[in-house]
Amino acid sequence: MSTEPFKNVSLIAQSNQLLGLYTIIRDKNTSRPDFIFYSDRIIRLLVEEGLNHLPVKETIVETETNEKFDGVSFMGKICGVSIVRAGESMEQGLRDCCRSVRIGKILIQRDEETALPKLFYEKLPDDISERYVFLLDPMLATGGSAIMATDVLIKRGVKPERIFFLNLICSKEGIDKYHAAFPDVRIVTGAVDKGLDENKYLIPGLGDFGDRYYCI
Amino acid sequence: MSNVVDESNFLSPMMDGGSGSMITKERRRSSVISMESGKTKYMPPWTTPYIIGIGGTSGSGKTSVAAKIVSSIDVPWTVLISMDNFYKPLNQEDRKRAFANEYDFDEPAAIDTDLAYECILSLKEGKKTTIPVYSFINHNRDPDKSINIYGASVIIIEGLYALYDKRLMDLMDLKIFVDADLDVCLARRLSRDIVSRGRDLAGCIQQWERFVKPDAVKYIRPTMGNADAIVPSLADNSVAVQLLISHIRIKLRLKSQEHLSELIKLGNSDLRDISTLNTVHVLEQTNQVRSIMTMLLDKNLKRDDFVFYFDRISSILVSNALNDIPIKELVTIETPEGNTINDAIKCDFNSVMAVNIIRSGDCFMRSLKNTIPSIVIGKLLIQSDSQTGEPQLHCEFLPPEIKEYKTVFLMEAHIITGAASIMAIQVLLDHDIPLENIKLVVFIATELGIKRILNAFNDKINIFAGKIVTTKEIQNEGCEWSITKFIDTRYFGCN
Numbered sequence: 001m002s003t004e005p006f007k008n009v010s011l012i013a014q015s016n017q018l019l020g021l022y023t024i025i026r027d028k029n030t031s032r033p034d035f036i037f038y039s040d041r042i043i044r045l046l047v048e049e050g051l052n053h054l055p056v057k058e059t060i061v062e063t064e065t066n067e068k069f070d071g072v073s074f075m076g077k078i079c080g081v082s083i084v085r086a087g088e089s090m091e092q093g094l095r096d097c098c099r100s101v102r103i104g105k106i107l108i109q110r111d112e113e114t115a116l117p118k119l120f121y122e123k124l125p126d127d128i129s130e131r132y133v134f135l136l137d138p139m140l141a142t143g144g145s146a147i148m149a150t151d152v153l154i155k156r157g158v159k160p161e162r163i164f165f166l167n168l169i170c171s172k173e174g175i176d177k178y179h180a181a182f183p184d185v186r187i188v189t190g191a192v193d194k195g196l197d198e199n200k201y202l203i204p205g206l207g208d209f210g211d212r213y214y215c216i
Numbered sequence: 217m218s219n220v221v222d223e224s225n226f227l228s229p230m231m232d233g234g235s236g237s238m239i240t241k242e243r244r245r246s247s248v249i250s251m252e253s254g255k256t257k258y259m260p261p262w263t264t265p266y267i268i269g270i271g272g273t274s275g276s277g278k279t280s281v282a283a284k285i286v287s288s289i290d291v292p293w294t295v296l297i298s299m300d301n302f303y304k305p306l307n308q309e310d311r312k313r314a315f316a317n318e319y320d321f322d323e324p325a326a327i328d329t330d331l332a333y334e335c336i337l338s339l340k341e342g343k344k345t346t347i348p349v350y351s352f353i354n355h356n357r358d359p360d361k362s363i364n365i366y367g368a369s370v371i372i373i374e375g376l377y378a379l380y381d382k383r384l385m386d387l388m389d390l391k392i393f394v395d396a397d398l399d400v401c402l403a404r405r406l407s408r409d410i411v412s413r414g415r416d417l418a419g420c421i422q423q424w425e426r427f428v429k430p431d432a433v434k435y436i437r438p439t440m441g442n443a444d445a446i447v448p449s450l451a452d453n454s455v456a457v458q459l460l461i462s463h464i465r466i467k468l469r470l471k472s473q474e475h476l477s478e479l480i481k482l483g484n485s486d487l488r489d490i491s492t493l494n495t496v497h498v499l500e501q502t503n504q505v506r507s508i509m510t511m512l513l514d515k516n517l518k519r520d521d522f523v524f525y526f527d528r529i530s531s532i533l534v535s536n537a538l539n540d541i542p543i544k545e546l547v548t549i550e551t552p553e554g555n556t557i558n559d560a561i562k563c564d565f566n567s568v569m570a571v572n573i574i575r576s577g578d579c580f581m582r583s584l585k586n587t588i589p590s591i592v593i594g595k596l597l598i599q600s601d602s603q604t605g606e607p608q609l610h611c612e613f614l615p616p617e618i619k620e621y622k623t624v625f626l627m628e629a630h631i632i633t634g635a636a637s638i639m640a641i642q643v644l645l646d647h648d649i650p651l652e653n654i655k656l657v658v659f660i661a662t663e664l665g666i667k668r669i670l671n672a673f674n675d676k677i678n679i680f681a682g683k684i685v686t687t688k689e690i691q692n693e694g695c696e697w698s699i700t701k702f703i704d705t706r707y708f709g710c711n
Contacts, residue, residue, distance in 0.1 A: 015539035020563030027560075030557075037589070041535075048532060052502040061514035065696035069509025072503065097528060138356040197553075207552025 006026075006175050009187045012049050016044070022191055026206040036214050039138075042168055042190050043093035049163045049192060050134055050188045051097060054078065079125050081106060082136040083149050086210035090136040104128065106152055108145040117144045122152055129157030133164070138209040140170035140189070141199050143178040150182050160184035168209070169193055171202055237484050259673035260642045261369035261475055262293070263342030266468060267387055268372045271379035271439050273393035273708040274322065275401035275408070277449035281394050281457060282374045286661070288461045291468060293609065295339075295368040299375020300334040303350040305357045314355040317419040322431035332373075339371055340387050342646060351412055364685070366646065367609045370468065376432075379439040390494070391466065392460065393443035398429060398448070414423045416560045434436075472606045472638065479607075479635050483667035490666060490684070497613070499536060505529065510682060514698060521708050526629075529659065529682060530583035537657050537680040540588065541568065566590060567622040571614065572599055573640050576704040577627035580657065583628070597644055598636040607635040612643055619648050626656045629703040632663030638672045651676045662698055663687045 011019060024030050024038045056072035063069050080094045081087075084107040091103055104124035111118040127129065128195045133153055136147055146165060165178070170189045173196055178187065180202060193202045206212070229261070241390045268285065272278045277299075286294050303326060305315055305394055310350050313319040320326060331348070338345040344366040348423050351652055379391050402424055410414045440446060447456045490496050499505050508529045517525075544564040549557050571594040586590050594614040600607050618624070624644060637656060652674055659682040666684055669677060685698035705711055 013539065016541050016543055016561060016563055017535070017538045019561040020541065020543075020565070022551060023547065023557075023560040023562055026551050026557060028552040041587070044531070045535065046505060051504040056503045056505060058508055059510055062516065063697040064515045064702045065700050066515075067411050067515045067694055067696055069510065072506045073505070073510060073512065074507050080677055093462070099524065128367075202555055203553075204551045204555035204557050205553055212552070 001098070006172075006179070006187075006192075008179065008183065008185070009189065009192075010049055010053070010176060011192065012188070012190050018045070018190060026063065026204060028207065030198060032212040038091065038195055039209075039213065040049065040093055041089045041170065043138075043166075044096060046090075046166045046168070046188050047093045047108055047134070050166055053097060053186060053188075054132055063159050076130040076132055077130065077135060079128060080134045080136055081124065081128075081149070081153065083108060083145055084121070085207075086138050089209065089213040090095065090138060094134060102131075106149045108148050110155075113174060117148050119152065124153075124156060128153070129159075131158070132162045133158050135165045135185075137165070137211075138168045139188070139202060139205070139207075140165070140167045140174040141196055143174040143181075143203050146174075146178055147181050150178075150185060154182075159187075164188055169205065170204055171196055204206060217307040225403070225600060238275055247505050257640050258642055259475070259478065260342065260367075261471065262339075262367045264471065265340060265342075265368050266370045266389050266464070266471060267340065268370070268390045268392065268464070269378040270372060270374040270392045270394060270514055271377065271436070271443065272449070273396065273398065273401050273436045273671075274376060274428050275404035277404070278359075278374045278378075278394045278395045278398035281392065281447055281449075281453070282372050284454075284457050284521055285372060285461060285464065289370065289464055289468060291370050291608075293368045294370040294372065295365055296372045296374060297336075297347060299327060299378055300333060300371065301347050301350055301363070302328045302375075302433075303357075304328045304667075306355050311355050317415075317423045319355075320424075320427040320431065322427045322436075324377050324380055324435055327375075327377050329377070329384065333381060333383045333387075336371070336384060336387050339365060342367075349614055361545060366644070367612065369471075370464075370500050373643045376436050377439070377444040380435070381427040385442055387660075390464065391442055391444045393446045394449050395440065396584050398432060401432070402429075425647070440477075452607060468488055472601070475521075476606050479633070479638065479668065483634070483669075484672045486667045486671055488667075490663065490670065493670070493675060495675055496666065496684075497536070497672070497678070498684055499533060499680075499682050501683075505532065507680070512703075517704065526579055526659075526703070526707055527586075528584060530580045531586060533657055533659065533680060533682055534580065534583045534587045537625060537655050538565075538568065541565070564622070567620075568625065569594065569615065569618070569621040569623070570625040570627055571596060571640065571644065573626070573628045573636055574611075575708065576701070576709065577628035579629045579659075579707040584625070592621070596640050598639050600635070605635075607639050609643065614643075614647060618644075621627035622653060624649055624654050626654055627658075628656070629659045629707070630701055631658045631661035631669075632664040632699050632701065634662075634668035634672075636667050637665070641673060641677060645684075652678070655679070655680060658682070659703060660685065660698060662690065 021042050033200050055075050057064045057075045059073040060068050061069050061071055079102040081104040082091055083127055086104050094101055102125045107121035108117050109120050140146055160182050161184045165185055166188045171193050197203050197204050270278045270282050282296050310319055335345050335347055348361040349361040351358045357546055378450050406420055409420045445460060508525050511525050541563045544562050546559040547562045549560050565588045569589060569592040570584050574597045592615050597611040598607050598609050626640055628637055632689055656679045657680045661681045661684050662686055663686045685695050689695050
C-alpha cells in the first residue's frame with residue numbers, strides 16, 4: 001500500500017497477479033467477456049482496499065462456544081457515487097462487497113460549445129453529508145470530471161476526508177491536479193501510468209473503458 | 217468402510233478404471249521424485265500398509281476368508297487384490313491352447329510374479345499403483361482396463377501363489393494358508409467355472425485332472441509351510457477366522473496409535489515464532505478483515521450473512537494467495553490507442569488448481585470460482601476416526617494431469633490439529649506435486665496445527681491464513697472457538 005511519491009494515494013500491491021490482470025485489460029486483443037471479468041477482479045480489489053480505510057469501533061460478540069470475542073465493526077454509513085457511464089461499471093464490484101449500498105449518480109459531459117466538462121445530472125442520497133462516499137470512475141486522466149463530481153459532493157456537505165476516489169488507472173498529472181483541488185480525498189488506484197498524450201489520453205492506458213466495458 | 221478389489225470388482229472411488237498399463241515406468245518415476253522432494257517427517261498410514269497374504273489351492277475358500285477379514289476390520293481403505301490380476305498375457309499360440317483348455321494356468325510360471333512384486337512394493341511404499349486386469353473371457357490382460365489403487369492402509373493379496381514368491385512374502389505382515397481337501401475344491405471349482413465363467417463341464421474336468429490337481433499337489437500345498445496360520449476350510453472355520461481378525465485388529469490399533477502419536481509429536485516442542493517465517497502468510501489484519509472476522513465469530517449472525525461474509529473473506533484469502541502466481545512470460549502488447557507495452561507480465565491463471573478438503577474446504581468453492589471461473593477443483597475426503605481421532609483418508613478425486621499445474625491450492629476452512637492437512641499434503645506429494653507448488657489456504661488455524669504442518673514438511677509448505685490463534689492466546693484467553701469446528705457447519709447449515 002505504498003503512497004510514495006504521492007500523499008493520500010493508496011496504490012494496491014503491485015503483485016504478479018495484479019500486473020497480470022492489467023496486462024489482460026490493457027491488451028487491445030482481449031475479448032470483451034475477458035475484459036469485463038478481469039476489470040471486475042481489479043475493481044473488487046480496489047473496493048476492498050477502500051473499505052480498509054473506513055474507521056471501526058470496538059465490538060464484543062458472543063461466539064458459538066459462548067465466549068466473548070473482542071472484535072470491531074464498521075462505524076458510519078457508506079454510499080457509492082458513480083460518474084456516468086464508465087463509473088457505473090464499478091457499481092457491481094461495490095455491491096458485491098456491500099450488498100444494499102446506496103448508489104448515487106453524476107452525469108458529466110463535455111459541453112460542445114465550450115469544450116469544458118459540464119454537469120448534466122446528479123442523483124444522490126439525501127443524507128449523503130453523513131456518509132462515507134466511494135466515488136467511482138475507472139480512469140483518472142486530466143481529472144476534469146472527477147474534480148467536478150467531487151465538487152458536487154462537497155457542496156452537498158460531504159467531508160473531503162470521507163471521500164475515497166476509486167479508479168483503475170490514473171496519471172501523475174491527474175493525481176496532482178485532483179489533489180491540488182482536494183488534498184484530503186484519498187485516491188485508491190491499481191496503476192499509475194506514465195502520462196498523457198496530446199489528446200489527454202493515458203499512456204499506455206487501456207482505451208476507452210466505458211466503450212470496452214459496454215459497447216465494443 | 218472397506219472395499220474389495222478383484223478383477224470384476226472395483227467399487228471404491230480410489231480405484232478408478234484407467235487405461236494406463238505403464239506400471240513400471242510410473243512407479244520408477246514416482247520413486248525418483250519422492251527422493252528429491254521427500255525427506256518429509258510424516259508417515260501416513262498408507263506408507264506402512266498392513267499386508268496380508270492369503271494362499272491356498274483353487275476352490276479352497278481363500279476369497280471367503282478374505283471377505284470375512286475385510287468386513288470385520290473397520291478400516292477405511294482395505295484393499296483386496298487377487299493374484300489373478302497378474303496372469304501373464306498369452307501369445308496367440310498359448311491363447312489357442314487356453315481356449316482348448318490345454319494351457320496350464322495353475323503352475324507358478326503362469327503368474328507374472330515380478331509384476332505382482334513391483335505392484336505390492338509400490339503399494340507398500342504408499343504410491344499410487346496401477347494393477348492390470350485379466351480377462352478370463354479373452355485369456356488376456358484387458359488393454360482398456362486397469363485398477364488404480366492409492367492410500368490403502370490394509371492390503372489383502374489373495375491367490376494360489378500368494379505364499380510362493382519370497383520377495384512378495386517378505387512384504388507381508390501376516391501370511392494365511394486356507395486348507396481344504398481337494399475333492400471339496402473340485403466341487404467348488406466346477407460350480408464356479410461353469411456358472412460364472414461360462415465354461416463347459418468336460419473342459420473343466422480335463423483341466424482339473426491335467427493341471428489343477430497336479431499343480432496343487434506339486435506347488436501350492438507346499439506353500440502351506442510359509443504360512444503364519446493355516447485356516448481349515450471344510451468345516452466351520454469361524455473360530456479360526458475370528459482369532460486371525462482379533463490379531464489383525466490389535467496390530468492395526470497399534471499402527472494407528474503410532475500414527476496418532478507421531479502426528480501429535482510433530483510441532484509439540486516447536487517454540488519458534490512462526491510469524492517470522494517467510495512461508496507463513498497471515499492476512500493483514502485490516503479494519504475490513506477484522507470486522508468480517510468479528511461478524512463470522514458472532515453466533516447471532518444470520519446464516520445468509522454468514523455465507524455472504526465468509527465468501528467475502530475467502531475471496532480476499534484466495535486473491536492474496538494468488539498474488540505471487542508465477543509469471544508465465546513477458547509479452548509485448550498493444551493498447552487500443554496503439555501504445556505498445558514491452559515486458560508486460562503475463563500470468564496463466566489456468567495453471568492454478570485447487571483441492572478442497574471435504575467438507576470445510578468446500579466453503580471456498582464460490583470464491584475460487586469467482587476468482588478463476590474455470591478452475592479445476594479436486595477433492596479429498598479425510599475424516600477423523602470417531603473413537604481414536606486418527607485422520608483417515610476415505611476418497612480422493614484428483615485430475616489425472618495434476619502434475620501439470622504450477623500451483624495447487626489446498627483449501628481448508630479451519631485447522632485445529634493439522635492432521636487432515638498433513639495427510640492431504642502427503643496425498644499431493646504422492647501425486648508428484650512438488651512441495652513448493654502447494655499453497656495451503658485456511659481461514660482460521662491454531663498455531664499448533666500450523667507448526668505440525670510446518671514440521672511435517674520441513675517448513676517448505678506455503679501457508680496463507682486468515683488468522684492464526686496462538687497457543688498462548690488459547691492458554692490465557694480460552695479461545696475455545698478456535699479449537700471448535702464451526703465454519704463448515706454454519707456455512708452449509710447442517711451438522
